[in-house]
Structures are given as structure tokens and as C-alpha cells.
Amino acid sequence: xxxxxxxxxxxxxxxxxxxxxxxxxxxxxxxxxxxxxxxxxxxxxxxxxxxxxxxxxxxxxxxxxxxxxxxxxxxxxxxxxxxxxxxxxxxxxxxxxxxxxxxxxxxxxxxxxxxxxxxxxxxxxxxxxxxxxxxxxxxxxxxxxxxxxxxxxxxxxxxxxxxxxxxxxxxxxxxxxxxxxxxxxxxxxxxxxxxxxxxxxxxxxxxxxxxxxxxxxxxxxxxxxxxxxxxxxxxxxxxxxxxxxxxxxxxxxxxxxxxxxxxxxxxxxxxxxxxxxxxxxxxxxxxxxxxxxxxxxxxxxxxxxxxxxxxxxxxxxx
Amino acid sequence: xxxxxxxxxxxxxxxxxxxxxxxxxxxxxxxxxxxxxxxxxxxxxxxxxxxxxxxxxxxxxxxxxxxxxxxxxxxxxxxxxxxxxxxxxxxxxxxxxxxxxxxxxxxxxxxxxxxxxxxxxxxxxxxxxxxxxxxxxxxxxxxxxxxxxxxxxxxxxxxxxxxxxxxxxxxxxxxxxxxxxxxxxxxxxxxxxxxxxxxxxxxxxxxxxxxxxxxxxxxxxxxxxxxxxxxxxxxxxxxxxxxxxxxxxxxxxxxxxxxxxxxxxxxxxxxxxxxxxxxxxxxxxxxxxxxxxxxxxxxxxxxxxxxxxxxxxxxxxxxxxxxxxxxxxxxxxxxxxxxxxxx
Numbered sequence: 001x002x003x004x005x006x007x008x009x010x011x012x013x014x015x016x017x018x019x020x021x022x023x024x025x026x027x028x029x030x031x032x033x034x035x036x037x038x039x040x041x042x043x044x045x046x047x048x049x050x051x052x053x054x055x056x057x058x059x060x061x062x063x064x065x066x067x068x069x070x071x072x073x074x075x076x077x078x079x080x081x082x083x084x085x086x087x088x089x090x091x092x093x094x095x096x097x098x099x100x101x102x103x104x105x106x107x108x109x110x111x112x113x114x115x116x117x118x119x120x121x122x123x124x125x126x127x128x129x130x131x132x133x134x135x136x137x138x139x140x141x142x143x144x145x146x147x148x149x150x151x152x153x154x155x156x157x158x159x160x161x162x163x164x165x166x167x168x169x170x171x172x173x174x175x176x177x178x179x180x181x182x183x184x185x186x187x188x189x190x191x192x193x194x195x196x197x198x199x200x201x202x203x204x205x206x207x208x209x210x211x212x213x214x215x216x217x218x219x220x221x222x223x224x225x226x227x228x229x230x231x232x233x234x235x236x237x238x239x240x241x242x243x244x245x246x247x248x249x250x251x252x253x254x255x256x257x258x259x260x261x262x263x264x265x266x267x268x269x270x271x272x273x274x275x276x277x278x279x280x281x282x283x284x285x286x287x288x289x290x291x292x293x294x295x296x297x298x299x300x301x302x303x304x305x306x307x308x309x310x311x312x313x314x315x316x317x318x
Numbered sequence: 319x320x321x322x323x324x325x326x327x328x329x330x331x332x333x334x335x336x337x338x339x340x341x342x343x344x345x346x347x348x349x350x351x352x353x354x355x356x357x358x359x360x361x362x363x364x365x366x367x368x369x370x371x372x373x374x375x376x377x378x379x380x381x382x383x384x385x386x387x388x389x390x391x392x393x394x395x396x397x398x399x400x401x402x403x404x405x406x407x408x409x410x411x412x413x414x415x416x417x418x419x420x421x422x423x424x425x426x427x428x429x430x431x432x433x434x435x436x437x438x439x440x441x442x443x444x445x446x447x448x449x450x451x452x453x454x455x456x457x458x459x460x461x462x463x464x465x466x467x468x469x470x471x472x473x474x475x476x477x478x479x480x481x482x483x484x485x486x487x488x489x490x491x492x493x494x495x496x497x498x499x500x501x502x503x504x505x506x507x508x509x510x511x512x513x514x515x516x517x518x519x520x521x522x523x524x525x526x527x528x529x530x531x532x533x534x535x536x537x538x539x540x541x542x543x544x545x546x547x548x549x550x551x552x553x554x555x556x557x558x559x560x561x562x563x564x565x566x567x568x569x570x571x572x573x574x575x576x577x578x579x580x581x582x583x584x585x586x587x588x589x590x591x592x593x594x595x596x597x598x599x600x601x602x603x604x605x606x607x608x609x610x611x612x613x614x615x616x617x618x619x620x621x622x623x624x625x626x627x628x629x630x631x632x633x634x635x636x637x638x639x640x641x642x643x644x645x646x647x648x649x650x651x652x653x654x655x656x657x658x659x660x661x
Binding site (some may be wrong): 001002005007008010011012014015016019020021022023024025106110111112113115116117119120123136137138139140141142151152154157187202254255256258300302304305306 | 322328329331333334335338341342344345360361362363364366367370371374384385387388389391392393395397401402403404405406408448449452454457461465475476478499501552553554555556557559560561563617619620622636
């Protein structure tokens with residue numbers, strides 16, 4: 001063929017362009033001095049001397065963490081084998097709202113791949129990390145803000161979730177079946193002046209509000225039969241107990257429903273452990289359940305699932 | 319980690335440089351092969367240019383299809399054109415290359431099969447090189463060895479390996495594993511590279527095929543190998559949109575085998591089609607079911623009846639599933655590209 005050298009030159013030019021554009025096959029992968037808001041930044045490394053021997057307590061000048069393992073027998077007994085299940089109650093008090101934070105798999109919203117929770121937690125020097133709402137699983141749903149940065153408003157889609165808002169003072173707010181209109185109304189009418197949204201979660205529902213157990217049958221989870229709400233499962237929730245005072249409650253469960261709690265049972269159990277709960281919010285349970293203490297998984301979950309995000313508490317002590 | 323050389327307002331990416339060099343070497347080998355096997359002069363140059371263009375576009379297009387739910391949710395369709403953010407799928411590149419060879423065949427008035435046959439062996443080398451290059455940007459890893467072996471874990475429902483050596487330090491070295499942030503991870507990319515090289519060597523030795531046979535054999539073998547290898551990967555794994563628990567590349571492998579079966583069956587003599595469809599269909603479906611079940615069983619242990627089964631056994635069963643799928647397609651290929659040559 002004539003002038004094949006032209007094709008070689010064009011090919012070489014394209015290859016040169018490739019060298020300038022191909023960064024990676026996958027997406028590229030995201031008093032107390034407040035910690036930086038930037039999601040890429042984590043907390044200060046925990047002090048080795050702050051841990052007790054069994055790693056169930058950590059204390060420094062900016063954070064106090066305790067973990068207590070127990071057992072629970074659901075009162076609604078329906079022939080489940082091994083009815084008594086293992087539970088965990090964690091309490092965390094922090095000195096600054098910047099110490100309650102979130103992180104994403106591979107530090108990137110755009111990177112679709114998932115990552116193991118303990119890997120994310122280690123990278124951020126998390127004293128305690130739990131799984132978030134797996135927001136990369138349904139990319140076309142929910143209102144996503146993480147570490148103060150807005151990512152998407154997809155509340156106009158098929159599903160509207162009960163949305164948890166964590167504001168810049170570390171306080172929890174609930175927007176039921178959040179839509180753009182409800183969120184705008186919250187921003188203008190409810191969120192105190194001077195505060196901003198730092199993190200949002202789109203799973204829920206709220207289990208306890210101001211010390212009252214919510215009726216799970218009257219939630220979007222029940223109406224849409226989501227989150228295996230009426231099947232015994234492994235569960236986890238985040239609770240605000242007071243200003244900069246939080247709890248995490250986790251209960252063991254199995255995929256086949258032979259062990260675990262239904263969502264209503266879980267809500268009642270959370271109240272029994274946290275009677276003064278301001279807001280207890282259900283996070284993504286089942287196989288996504290993770291409780292990571294000092295970079296190590298502290299609870300048992302059958303299998304090992306990679307997830308898209310964590311909620312974590314970190315030290316701010318220099 | 320995207321290793322890049324910052325040159326003012328542009329970045330020169332290590333991965334891009336490596337792939338560009340790999341593609342260039344593959345094209346030069348392919349061009350020489352074409353000349354040696356009597357294809358028209360200049361076919362290599364034209365095919366090379368088209369392959370680079372269509373392969374790049376194909377790889378990016380398929381990735382964008384895989385993240386369409388993200389694009390919808392964020393409304394940020396401009397992300398499609400932010401090429402330096404990454405996001406390319408090998409099967410998209412393969413589809414692009416197939417189209418490029420078809421166009422090159424039409425332009426040069428030669429059969430697509432002849433052109434494809436000349437590029438598959440260099441392609442194997444490029445894939446192997448690309449897998450290793452991707453590892454330098456933290457791709458292609460498996461589970462970390464600490465969790466994999468977990469010697470202290472006695473309950474089989476929480477273990478991943480059949481073997482529980484008290485000391486697994488032998489495996490904590492290259493080429494078995496790679497280290498990152500103080501942890502050692504299985505180097506699945508090495509298995510992928512080895513598979514590509516072995517396929518290339520086998521294709522080189524295998525003779526007596528009709529034009530197009532070598533490329534068909536490459537696609538079958540590569541798709542079949544990639545299913546269990548993809549299953550072993552952790553972390554950086556692309557998943558389908560709206561079905562975020564499904565590994566995208568495994569689906570593409572299965573679709574490739576299905577497409578090949580359809581292509582081969584339609585070219586068989588009429589009286590042989592029925593048997594080929596039934597056999598191929600049954601084996602493809604059986605293999606796919608086995609693979610799907612093992613996907614749920616391996617790391618997530620979601621099938622409670624077999625949650626005692628370690629992940630390495632699940633991976634072996636997935637390889638068996640792949641073999642079944644390959645057996646569903648291979649006889650039709652052999653009938654078309656080998657047996658007819660002997661006749």
C-alpha cells in the first residue's frame with residue numbers, strides 16, 4: 001500500500017497522546033486543632049500507650065473509646081437456632097466535630113471499586129471505623145455529601161431514603177424520605193445558622209428518635225421491603241447520645257436468617273442499651289457490617305465483603 | 319497510585335508510557351508477521367493505526383457503559399471525556415480491535431481472519447505486559463495473606479484457604495505476592511500475565527487452522543482463563559451498573575464465549591447446528607451457574623450450605639465452570655477451523 005509511512009506517523013502520534021492521558025486502567029483512583037475537612041486527610045495516629053491490653057478502650061486528650069461485648073436473646077422467639085446472639089456496644093466521646101469523619105474506597109468518589117473496611121480505616125488512622133451506607137452500590141440514588149463536599153443529588157430517582165445528616169458541630173439530623181425539596185427546606189429552616197452539612201447517609205431508617213423507638217413497619221424500608229427489614233440479620237447503627245458523644249451498636253446475624261435481629265427488634269435493643277439516644281440511625285448491615293478497632297476487624301461477619309465507604313472516629317492529638 | 323511526571327500543565331503517566339510502548343512493540347511484531355505471511359504491504363501500518371484508535375475508544379466506551387449509573391446519579395457526563403482520570407476496560411479494547419481489523423480487511427480487500435490471526439500472538443504479549451504494568455498502579459491484587467491463611471481461625475465459616483500454615487512467610491514475596499502499606503497481597507496480575515503468555519505460546523505452536531481460527535481460539539482461551547482469575551481479585555474490581563455485586567469482566571468473558579458459540583454455530587452445516595446448540599448451550603449455562611454460585615460462596619460465604627468451603631476451593635470450581643464453558647464452544651470452533659482443513 002502506498003504512503004504506509006503516513007499511517008505509522010499517525011499511529012506514533014496517537015501513542016504519544018496515550019502516554020499523556022493513560023494514568024491508570026481503573027479510575028484514579030480519594031484547643032484541639034480541628035482535623036482538616038479534606039477527605040484525603042485522616043486523623044492523627046493513635047498513641048500506643050492510649051490502648052488498654054485488650055484493645056477495648058482508648059484514651060487521649062481528644063477522644064475516649066470503649067467497647068463492650070455482650071449477648072442478647074430476642075424476645076420474639078420464632079424457632080431460630082442459636083437464638084442468643086453476640087452484640088457489641090461502643091461509646092465514643094470526641095473533643096472536636098472534625099473527629100467524626102468519613103472515607104471512601106480508594107479515596108475517590110469516582111472510583112467504582114470497593115475496598116476492605118480495615119484497609120480504609122488503617123489509612124485514616126481510625127480509632128474506630130464502621131461501614132457507611134455503601135453509597136457506591138446504588139450510584140443513582142441518594143443525596144451524597146462527604147467531608148463537606150457535595151457529590152450527587154439523585155433523590156429524584158426510584159428510591160428516597162431516610163437521610164442522616166451530620167453537621168459541622170457533629171450533630172445528627174434526620175430527613176425522612178429525603179427529596180431535594182425537603183433537603184432545601186432543612187437547609188433554610190432547620191439547620192442552625194453558621195452550620196453546614198459535612199456528611200450524609202442514605203440508608204436508615206431511624207431506629208430511635210429522642211428516646212422513642214420508631215415503628216419499622218411505618219418506614220420506607222418496610223414499604224419497599226428493603227434491607228431485609230423483617231428477616232433476622234446482622235445489624236449496625238450509629239447513635240448520637242449528646243454533643244460530641246456517640247455510640248455504635250452491632251448485633252451478629254447470618255444471611256439465612258437463622259441468627260440475628262429483625263429491624264424492629266434491633267431498634268428495641270438499641271433503646272435498651274442507649275435509653276437517652278437522641279438519634280439512632282441504621283447503617284448498612286448484613287455482609288457489609290464492619291467494626292474496625294485500631295485497624296483490625298473487631299466483630300465476626302461471615303465472609304469478607306469489600307465496601308465503598310466508612311464512618312470513622314480519629315484522634316486529633318498531635 | 320497514579321505515577322506521573324508533571325510537565326507544566328500536562329502530566330506524563332507511567333502507565334500510559336508503558337502501555338504505549340507495549341502497543342508499539344506489539345504492532346511492530348504484528349507488522350512483521352503480516353509481511354512474513356504474505357499480507358499486502360502496508361496492512362500492518364493501517365491495521366496498527368486503526369487498532370490503536372478503535373481499541374482506545376472501545377476501552378473507554380465500555381468503561382463508561384459500566385459506570386452509567388454513576389454518570390446518571392452525579393449528572394456529570396463530562397467525566398466521559400476526562401481521560402486522564404482513568405477508566406478503561408480490556409474487553410472494550412478487544413472489541414475495538416476486532417472492528418479495526420474488519421475495517422482494515424475491507425480497505426485492503428483481505429479477510430479479517432487473516433489480519434486478526436497475525437495480531438493475536440503479539441496481543442497476548444501486550445496483555446501480559448499490561449497486567450504487570452497495571453500492578454505498578456496498584457491493580458490486579460488478591461486478598462491479603464494474613465486474612466487468606468488466618469492460621470488462628472478455627473471456624474471454617476470464617477476461613478478462606480484450605481491450608482492453614484502457621485508460618486506462611488514463604489508466600490510473602492514476589493512473584494507470589496506484593497507488599498503495600500505493610501501488608502502482602504496475592505499477585506493475581508502475575509497469574510493473568512502468565513496465562514496470557516501461555517496462551518500466546520500455545521497459539522504459536524498450534525498449526526493447521528483455517529484463516530481466523532487462531533484469533534477465535536485466542537478469544538475462547540482468554541475469556542475462559544479470565545473468569546477464575548477475575549474472581550481472585552480484590553479491591554480494584556470493576557462491577558456492573560445497577561448490579562453492583564457482579565464483576566463486569568466475568569460477564570464480558572461469558573458474553574464473549576456466548577458470542578463465539580453463536581458465531582460458530584451459524585457457520586456450521588445445518589445438520590450439525592442442533593447438536594452444537596444443545597451441547598454448547600447446556601455447557602455454557604452449567605458453567606455459568608457454577609461460577610455464579612462460587613462467586614457468592616468464595617469471599618462472602620452467602621451460600622450457607624457451603625459456607626465451610628474455603629475460597630481456594632471455590633476458585634478451583636470456578637475454573638471448572640470455565641472449562642465447561644470452553645468445552646461448550648471448542649467443538650464448534652474445531653469443526654469449523656481444524657476439521658475442515660483436514661478434509
